[in-house]
Amino acid sequence: MGKAKxxxxxxxxxxxxxVGDSTDDRSMQSEGRREKSVGKVREAAHDMVEGVKKSRKK
Known part of the structure; x- marks a missing residue:
């Protein structure tokens, strides 16, 4: 998965x-927190892979 995604x-x-905060919908709040966290982990993984690729080229 790319960094943009x-x-x-x-x-x-x-x-x-x-939206979950506004509507007091705990399910949507937790789903949003989960998606946000997964996105952060995927971004960090992408950055790590790119760092390894750059270090191999040297």
């Missing part, structure tokens, strides 16, 4: 979390 997942999760 991971960022989009984070934004989508943040939006869901905010």
């Amino acid at each position: 991971a960022k989009m997942e984070q934004m989508k999760g943040k939006a869901k979390q905010r």
Whole structure:
């Protein structure tokens, strides 16, 4: 998964979390937090892979 898709997942999760906050929907709040967290992990994994690729080229 690319960095852009991971960022989009984070934004989508943040939006869901905010909607859940506004409507007091705990299920949507937790789903949003989960999506946001998964997006952050995927972004970090992507950054790690890119760092390894760059270090191998040297």
